[in-house]
Every structure is written in C-alpha cells, then in structure tokens.
Amino acid sequence: MHESREHLQTLTEIRSLMERSAKFLSLSGLSGVSAGVIALAGAAVVYGRLQTDWFRLLNYNRLEPYDNSVHADITQFLVTVALVVLGAALLTGLYFTIRKARRQGHTVWNASSKRLLWAMTVPLATGGVFCLALLSYNLIWLAFPATLIFYGMALLNGSKYTLRDVESLAYCEIGLGLVSLFWPGYNLLAWTIGFGILHIVYGLAMYYKYERNTAHEGPAGSV
Numbered sequence: 001m002h003e004s005r006e007h008l009q010t011l012t013e014i015r016s017l018m019e020r021s022a023k024f025l026s027l028s029g030l031s032g033v034s035a036g037v038i039a040l041a042g043a044a045v046v047y048g049r050l051q052t053d054w055f056r057l058l059n060y061n062r063l064e065p066y067d068n069s070v071h072a073d074i075t076q077f078l079v080t081v082a083l084v085v086l087g088a089a090l091l092t093g094l095y096f097t098i099r100k101a102r103r104q105g106h107t108v109w110n111a112s113s114k115r116l117l118w119a120m121t122v123p124l125a126t127g128g129v130f131c132l133a134l135l136s137y138n139l140i141w142l143a144f145p146a147t148l149i150f151y152g153m154a155l156l157n158g159s160k161y162t163l164r165d166v167e168s169l170a171y172c173e174i175g176l177g178l179v180s181l182f183w184p185g186y187n188l189l190a191w192t193i194g195f196g197i198l199h200i201v202y203g204l205a206m207y208y209k210y211e212r213n214t215a216h217e218g219p220a221g222s223v
Contacts (some may be wrong), residue, residue, distance in 0.1 A: 029095035032203025148177030
C-alpha cells in the first residue's frame with residue numbers, strides 16, 4: 001500500500017514536470033487585473049475626448065459630416081491611446097509575471113514562453129495591420145470589434161501553451177467582438193467590457209484560483 005502511494009506520487013511529480021516544460025504556467029492573474037484597469041483608463045480618455053460625436057463617428061451611416069482632416073486627427077488620437085494602453089499593460093503584465101515566476105523558482109524566458117509568444121504574435125500582428133488598414137479607410141467603427149476578435153484569436157491560439165483558463169477568455173473576446181459588429185454605436189462600450197472588465201474578472205479569478213495561497217511563498221514553497 002505504501003509503495004503504491006509512492007508510485008502515485010512519483011507519477012504525479014513526473015506529470016507536473018512534463019506540464020511545466022510544455023506550458024508556460026507563470027502567467028499571473030494580476031497581469032490581467034492591471035491590464036483591465038489600464039484599459040478602463042484608456043477608454044475613459046477616449047470617451048472624454050469624443051463623447052459628443054461618438055455615435056456618429058462609429059456608425060458607418062453617419063460619417064458624411066466629417067472630412068478627411070477630422071478623421072486623420074481622430075485616427076492619430078485613437079492610435080496614440082491604443083499604443084499607450086498596450087505599452088503600459090505589457091509592462092505591468094511583465095512585472096507581475098516575472099514576480100510570480102521568481103516565487104515559483106522558474107525563469108520567464110524559456111521554451112514554453114517562446115512558444116506562447118510566437119503563438120500569440122502572429123494573430124496579434126495580423127490584427128494590428130488589419131486595423132490600421134481599416135483606420136486608413138476611415139472605417140473606425142470596424143476597427144474596434146476587429147481588435148477584440150483578433151485579440152481573442154491570439155488568446156485562443158496561445159491557450160495551448162499556458163493555462164487552459166485563457167481559452168474561456170478568448171471565446172468571450174471573440175464573441176463580444178462579433179456581437180459589436182452589429183451595434184456600431186456601442187463599440188466603445190464593447191471595447192471597454194472586453195479589454196477592461198473581462199480582464200479584471202479573469203485576472204481576479206486566476207489569482208484566487210492559482211496564486212492567493214502562494215502569494216507570500218518563496219521559490220521552494222517557504223514563507
């Protein structure tokens with residue numbers, strides 16, 4: 001009986017090691033929370049700038065009153081806000097992920113994280129170029145749901161190399177993006193929910209599921 005328990009424990013440890021080598025498990029839930037908070041701040045900035053014209057700017061039936069110079073100014077503003085939000089989210093996400101990896105005694109840059117990065121980079125880069133093309137044609141109302149859809153596809157593609165819970169978030173982002181295609185006047189709201197609220201909810205769920213009990217532990221599980 002004792003030997004059977006030892007064999008079971010050994011198999012469990014082997015399985016854990018194999019999973020760690022194949023998947024990147026140091027992704028922190030706090031990264032999602034921080035990204036969500038930053039996205040909410042970015043959405044607030046956009047709304048504060050464009051609140052009086054927002055529906056007309058996003059509804060393709062009501063773009064006639066705006067000439068190319070106005071569209072160029074709006075496009076530059078949106079791209080700037082998006083880049084700031086993306087950069088801040090990446091920096092805070094990297095910080096929390098590195099912190100979690102160190103507590104687990106792992107390294108962030110390894111074979112599994114490289115596979116995850118590549119899996120997400122292709123759809124994200126493709127979506128980025130696609131959205132820039134939409135903006136260049138003044139199709140602002142399409143760019144917002146497109147970011148949600150391509151981001152969801154990137155998460156779905158990367159979920160094979162990290163926590164499977166990411167897959168659920170991916171489906172939510174894709175679904176929200178598809179729905180918002182048919183309600184262009186609410187694209188900012190959809191974007192806020194997708195990148196802001198969903199990230200915060202997902203991040204908190206992952207934190208309480210995987211990290212709360214080990215938040216103050218060292219690499220070897222010691223306090």
